[in-house]
Amino acid sequence: MGTSKSCKSEELCTELLESQTGDTSTGSVIQTLRLQVFGVLHWVVSLGLILAIDFLLKKAFVAASIEFPSALFGMFCIFSVLIILDCAIPSAAVALMKFFEPGIMFIQRWLPLFYVPYLVVLPLSLKDIPPSSAIKICFIVVGGWLATLCVTGMTAIGVRKAVKTELIDAEPMEKPSPFSSIELWAWTGIFLISFVASLVYPTALGTRARTYLPFLLASTVLGYMIGSGLPSSVKKVLHPIIFCAASAEVTAVVFGFLSKSGLDPVLGYYLTNSSSDPGAGDILMGFLGSVILSFAFSMFKQRKLVKRHAAEIFTSVIISTLFSLYSTALVGRLVALEPSLTVSILPRCITVALALSIVSFFEGANASVTAAAVVVTGLVGANFVQATLDKLRLRDPIARGIATASSCHGLGTAALSAKEPEALPFCAIAYGLTGIFGSILCSIPVVRQSLLAVIG
Known part of the structure; x- marks a missing residue:
């Protein structure tokens, strides 16, 4: 769903390149490409580790028949590790925060999307x-x-x-980057191609849920992107998450009409609650555990404020x-x-x-x-x-x-x-x-x- 560039990652990469090449110019095409590749790899690894921690904790808690939320336990563990490192080796705590920053920024950037799936399938629940x-x-x-x-x-x-x-200044909170036109056009292309393909070959990817996943996910993402770009006066009445859910809902209605399957089956494929045959909603819901884990980093960053x-x-x-x-x-x-x-x-x-x-x-x-x-x-x-x-x-x-x-x-x-x-x-x-x-x-x-x- 797009990446949020980490300034700190790019600075680190620039310093590394300068030490290796002795060239202080950052305007060259090669260096720019290297920066971008480094940033993408950093984002993939940091986010992947957060998701992996959440996945492994879930499996461990299920195997041990523990009812307490596994992600919440993981959040406590991460926060404790950061506090211990901050007391023993402060530089290590800072380095750990910087390492996971791209993954955390990704979660913050797309956070409202993870609320949407149950709102989209609400018509099925309210029946x-x-x-x-x-x-x-x-x-x-x-x-x-x-x-x-x-x-x-x-x-x-x-x-x-x-x-x-007395109130003291808080640690500055970095804001996620805005959506680019490239991201918007890329998701639009995914939506159009997969929508038409699903109408022609509804089981092209093995099951309808998997085949419908790309265009239903794209419709949700596009709805959030467009909703986020609306004027502030409009967003006071029409919050981006409403626009996001409405976009997915309208897409399901149109596809149900064109495919003559109706709305309910399409919504059923949007959120299957099955790990072996996931829908678009299941992919988005899969990030909820990582959201909880990310709280540990936010709380650690504001630890002085919490204490005071x-x-x-x-x-x-x-x-x-x-x-x-x-x-x-x-x-x-x-x-x-x-x-x-x-x-x-x-x-x-x-x-x-x-x-x-x-x-x-x-x-x-x-x-x-x-x-x-x-x-x-x-x-x-x-x-x-x-x-x-x-x-x-x-x-x-x-x-x-x-x-x-x-x-x-x-x-x-x-x-x-x-x-x-x-x-x-x-x-x-x-x-x-x-x-x-x-x-x-x-x-x-x-x-x-x-x-x-x-x-x-």
Whole structure:
């Protein structure tokens, strides 16, 4: 899905070339090609290692019948290794961070795409859900987002006043590179060729899922690229992830019509939940574990900030997570929402990568509804979080960052940090910690039983 160039990788490569050739000119074609090749190899190796770690951890946890999310364990391990190296050999910790930077930037660049698959196949999941239940879910998701935002923000302000810590500058966060015209045309070519080929030879790659994979994946990627390039005024109403999901949905509708197979079968091939016969959605979902692993690097980069403002961050995140889980369970019972659906939306304020792990602890949960509730929460937050925080008169960047990430995870974080970069470090920290604490809580049998008791 394209590569994000790492400036540090190119600098390292340039220094290496200069030491070997003695030529300080970086404008030559040969050096440019070498830089590009080095950058691509660096990206492939760093991202490949992250994906390999996630894959091996999953296999090990399945073999050992461990229910705790394997990626979360891996995140703790990576963070611990970085902390130990930083204490013993600081240069080694910095080198490790630089090595994995291209892979981390790739994950950050395409992060919203990993939320999309369950949103695309939502029509299949909602077939058996009565309209009245869907309305109740929307009420809980929207109302719950606002309540969680208020509780978290006020908690952060209260603790901040109590501890009286001064705000210090955070470590700068590098932004992913924008999409190029080459990437756009390349994915367009893949889409057109594979779409026509699939109409003519629907089993050219062995199965329909594999054959449909290229054009369904391309339609999703193109939707995200185009949606990301829309004017900011449009993106306030039409978030890129909505455009992305709509692009894949429209493609499935058109292909279903032209192939006379209908929409449902095409969506079924989009997300098969089968490792032996994956669809486009399965490829995207395969990155969710790597997203969790990447939290370790973000937290390590902001370790000084975490230590200095630990009281505000941890207190707010803990209270926010508890409030979100138990208020969702309680309101679900009060509005008489089906218990299985209430369980499915419990982790509505937690990033989808961990929300899906959380609901796997509960029997009868609908993962598609979970993912959709998480995405809708993020979309609501992305569109309204800044205006709502202003109305609540929450001016402190610490409170704004923590409240945003704890109530509407990554999508809300992206929307706020684009205009308020000073809040980004606190968003990043709270974003990871909310999911971590929620996962730990729900992995405890007593907590799960208490939530089920509240749900009734």
